[in-house]
Amino acid sequence: MTESTKAEAQQNTPRRGSAATIYDIAKLSGFNPSTVSRALTTPGRINAKTEAKIKAAAKELNYQVNPFARALPTGRTKMLALIIADITNPVFFNVVRGAESAAAVEGYTLVIAESQESSTNEAQALQRILPTVDGVLLVTTRLRDEEIQEINRQKPVVLINRKVPEVADVVPSNENGIAEAVNHLAKLGHKHIAFLSGPRASWMNTERWDLLMKNAVKAGMTIVEIGPNDPTLEAGRLAVDRIKAAGVTAVVTYNDVMGIGLLREAIAQGIKIPEDLSIIGFDNIFGSDFTSPPLTTVQMDLQQSGKDGVTALMNLLDDEDLGPEGIPAPGHEASLLVRGSTAKAKKA
């Protein structure tokens, strides 16, 4: 490399293009920096002609606000934190996607952090991120109610798929979906069913079990809970023996992942699905139709949840005196998606 090319390379790499500031615009347009600021942030406050000139100058300099300089006096960062327990959990794609798009519309940026299922990690990440964001979306959280309330005291929080007193939430209703699932099984002649439950600490698990029980009893079935279990493929696999022992003809699993684990292991053991055993999962995750037979599942509109979560957060941010729990968020209905893993009950 010759000296000249080296010098050129050096020159071509400013790597901090000394971004234009409102002071540069002020100099170029001949107005005061404060006037520039107003022209850019408070349309109407300034004479239209002046405003136009300033905006032209801004464009010419390719001006972009320095978010930090702005955040300092205003306290607003235009960033939202989204905390999840496990990024590989297929349930969250859609939440993230819905939240991302809704946030982008409002000019907000999403900061996503994963706690890797550890409440310590989660607390740390939150601690680190909290000062940099305007609000928090807790999608799955291992935190205790009081911890969540504490955070909600510092910055607005919206919970997805969980309820905590005094904290805003977006929780799609399981009622409809579970009623459909139970009716579906009832119509197929199932009398004795099981719920393969998830983690004891999961709010959603309790919710689903309660609803399932209520509906099953109403439909004249017997129902047993098998668990608690980790919400994993492996846990589904390991449950086969207990399900055989329980003598049921159908199983509803806490989520699709467990349902798939169960389905695959059952088939491996020579149990015919759905002839010998019907299986229904929850969530309609990516891949739940890859199995043979594809999994019947209760689905929710998670993308909508993510979107609603952001909307709820926006309301909280706009209305200072809205109360910590904000405006009640909509919440949508779950519904049953019938695929191949459910069929007529086997005669006893």
Next chain:
Amino acid sequence: MTESTKAEAQQNTPRRGSAATIYDIAKLSGFNPSTVSRALTTPGRINAKTEAKIKAAAKELNYQVNPFARALPTGRTKMLALIIADITNPVFFNVVRGAESAAAVEGYTLVIAESQESSTNEAQALQRILPTVDGVLLVTTRLRDEEIQEINRQKPVVLINRKVPEVADVVPSNENGIAEAVNHLAKLGHKHIAFLSGPRASWMNTERWDLLMKNAVKAGMTIVEIGPNDPTLEAGRLAVDRIKAAGVTAVVTYNDVMGIGLLREAIAQGIKIPEDLSIIGFDNIFGSDFTSPPLTTVQMDLQQSGKDGVTALMNLLDDEDLGPEGIPAPGHEASLLVRGSTAKAKKA
């Protein structure tokens, strides 16, 4: 709710706990704010005793730096952007996870944005996020080489799974995995194979095709490219006819998603997998073992890639004069994961 409880609730909700500043610490400890700043950020610059006193005061006030106030003079934000084309693409979990953990170790926070496969979105998101981060990790990008170089001129960029002149990258080597895949097929007696290719614009697609071709020829096989295609289930499904027509006994697909689409549609059409047709995918995504038969695939350590990407970025940030492409990143080997979708070639 009685009036007193209401008043209490009000009082318990400061919602901007007026976080402690270095000025508060200065007042409490009796030193100057600048001394406090030094004690907290430049250990050793200050008398050990003083430092201890200040740190004690900081702890007492539960002090936390205001990242914006700090970012203003230093220009460093301790945040990294991670841009992906499609958050539902299972390939990226692991990249994200690896990057997240590596970043956390260094005290960095990850800002994740999704471009939804649109280069316009991507450019916009980048525009919005760029000023707030110290560096950028481009995991899948729809941007053109020049656009990427332009961004690299503003902030350090590290590319994952793509190479662009003058830009640092982390690209795992496909060589080993593809050699294994071809050998595997050769050993099973396949003589005529196809590559179901992905998007024309994908750097990785070209890379895989080139390597595949080279290895197939060396092994004495014929190989044809079928495509380009979208990297989707649907595209895999739609390719069945062309594959039948091509008269090959084995197909390597650009990725697992396409492989799964192909496999399922082939079975639906009565083609026996793997007896009639062997299929090999790429990436070992979640769910690629849910199919019957489970998919044979070439896997890479994406989590390591994410980690290495962050490391490379750190190097770039530490060494101002390192050159735009930084220190060559390691890059790991891909390997073949044999499952059920490959078998002996059918006799002609």
Next chain:
DNA sequence: AATATTTTGGCAACCGATTGACAAAATTCA
């Protein structure tokens, strides 16, 4: 003991915006 050197802590400017207060200019009203 006197001088040279190093440590230590304070002062004040600065990063890039926002915003309340105010005066000058423009407009409206009587």
Next chain:
DNA sequence: TGAATTTTGTCAATCGGTTGCCAAAATATT
């Protein structure tokens, strides 16, 4: 035409840190 009102732009303080410069204090050197 003169007074009252509104519009417009500037001044200066502020947000919460960081850092170069300097003087005082402490320590080392001769």
